[in-house]
Amino acid sequence: MPDASENRTWRLGIDVGGTNTDAVVIDGDLNLVAATKSPTTEDVMSGIVAAMHEVIAQIGADAARNIGFAMLGTTHCTNAIVERKRLNKVAALRIGAPATTAISCMADWPVELKDAMRVRDFLVHGGNEFDGREISALSEDEIRDVARVVRDEGFESVAVTSVFSPVSDAHEKRTAAILREELGEGFPITLSSEIGSLGFLERENASILNAALYDVARTTADGFEAALASEGLADVAVYLGQNDGTLMSVDYAKRYPIFTIACGPTNSIRGASFLTQEKDAVVVDIGGTTTDVGVLAHGFPRESMVAVEIGDVRTNFRMPDLVSVGLGGGSLVRQLEDGCVTVGPDSVGYLVTQKALCFGGDTLTATDIVVAKGLAEGVGDPVLVADLDPALVDAAYAEITRIIEDAVDAMKTSAGDVTVILVGGGSILAPDALEGSDNVLRPENFGVANAVGSAIAQVSGQVAKVFSLSETPRDQAIAESKRRACDEAVAAGANPDTVEVVDVEDIPMAYLGDALCIRVKAVGDLML
Structure with a gap:
């Protein structure tokens, strides 16, 4: 093993499964130097700590000083939703009056989940048509009224969903700005245009779930960092796995905790690719x-x-x-x-x-x-x-x-x-x-492929947006989407010099006139 004086390029990868929590250490040349399995515990974190302690003990304290990165793929957010525990009190703010009154917010949600989130929905005027035209002007007075209720009744986060926000997110962004004026810059706000794509009710649902997971994400990240500190790894760069097989920084994960859901299987898929070199x-x-x-x-x-x-x-x-x-x-x-x-x-x-x-x-x-x-x-x-x-x-x-x-x-x-x-x-x-x-x-080391996938993953950014071709030519729309995807990858923790676009889809929306849905994915390496 390299001595502790070398660059800190080693990686600690941990992935939480339903049965076992796996941990690996990978050196700077991407060789597996230690691996372990530990039973997944009911509280999840103690199982993570046990696996971490065991794998670090395998390499010894001196070699552990080479670890510069720690990656975690965890089920904390999934468990919180399934168990209906530790969820934020959410204000669900829909921008869509008078067009969206026929179906209420969370109409088909399980009652016990709504109760666990202590959720309350609000409807204000605004929203857009499929081509970006306003349904009605955004009512800033109504938004400020909602903000006062949020503050007075102790809501812990807000989920903002506007009609056709994947086409135009202006109303959502202005709403967020008003809410921050009233509630403070650090108040947790989810914008649906940053979470989902076309499909109003489904995008609204995903945004509300994301808003309910802020505290879970924060306590998970803080607990992981504390566990690392207890092993003498307080200054390593920390990343969480997301469900496209890539990583995101802690700050990014705290903003978009819903993206950690189902990261375990994707870690295994990426690990399988790495171990076999199959694409x-x-x-x-x-x-x-x-x-x-x-x-x-x-x-x-x-x-x-x-x-x-x-x-x-x-x-x-x-x-x-x-x-x-x-x-x-x-x-x-x-x-x-x-x-x-x-x-x-x-x-x-x-x-x-x-x-x-x-x-x-x-x-x-x-x-x-x-x-x-x-x-x-x-x-x-x-x-x-x-x-x-x-x-x-x-x-x-x-x-x-x-x-x-x-x-x-x-x-x-x-x-x-x-x-x-x-x-x-x-x-x-x-x-x-x-x-x-x-x-x-x-492949060799098949038993810990999930933790390997967590450790070797890159950082990604994705964009899915609908453009009106009468306003934005196709080439310009694709170029803009590529730029935004690369920006998202950098925001998630990628080295800007290594970011590249790996996937572009442009899908004509036949039922929306001249609309074009563009999906772009960009990935980059960790900032070594």
Whole structure:
């Protein structure tokens, strides 16, 4: 290992899964020098601290001084929404009177989630048509009235959503300026034009969720920085994973916490790409409880083009295109009365090393099946599962294979065979050959691919905006979108000298006249 006098280019990557929290240390040449797994805890942070402490202990205090960057992919925000806990008190401000009165704000939200956020909605005059024309003038007096209620009733954040703000965000920006005049510069405000794309209700929903997560993001980032300080890493650069497989600075994450949701699977996809040097493949990430299947396209996770539900709320902000199935190393195996064998979806999770038969427990799990077949060398004790009925073992293994093959097939966009990369601690379950694949890869260090993906990720910026071609020519609109995407990448923490545009989409909106929706993604390296 390099001595502590060298440049601090080492990276600490941590990723929180449903079963395990993985941590790795990668040196300046991007070699893996340490890795560990620790059970994910109910409060999440103590599991992060344990994994961090263990992986740093592996390299020693002297080598740890080479660490200059720490990356965290965490489930804090996802858990807060699912559990309905630790959410901000949100004022949902809709700019759209009189055009949007037919459907109320949060009309289809679960009641318990609205109650947990103590949310109240407000409607003011303003908004735009699809071509940018004003529906009505923005009512600044109404906004100031809302600001007074927000202040007097102790609301902790505001989510601002204007009609067709992806076309024109002027009303949202002016509203934010007024709110800051009334509430102070540091008051948390979410603008929907910075969160989602076309689809008013879904964009509004995503913005409200983002506004509800400010405190969760702040306490998560502060807790991570405190944990780093306790290990002597108080001055490292800290980044959080976002759900497109890239990183963002702590300050950026505090503004847009919703982008951390589903960063775990995208970390695995990026890690799979790094470990195999493949740029296009289907990635199968098998954990202790679930299997996530995603697509690696040009080196990055493929994004979903449809609305995604988060905590039973329909949203349209960017999310990875994933299929999740209830198959993991701890999945329970049962033989029904008719002789059929089932695997999952329930699981013993991180308790697999205590409850599985091959570890001396009393529960038949998917791990026992692969150990009994002699396919998991070094895992458990094969003697403890030697008496299992061979027919049961074969049937269970066939079911495991079927579940994986069906999930891979669901993610394919053509009938041809694809490359499949197997990662995750539970990927010992998968066979070396799969129907529909002509190349199955299981890279070295597959068990910590998620943490590797967190550690090696770049920083990105994305823009999705609708332009009127009668006002802005196509070439000019694309150039403006590229510039804004690069600016977003720099704002998120990328080195300006390394930022480049990696993806451009321009989609004519047939039902909106001369409108053109442009999506641009730019990525850059960390500021070393």
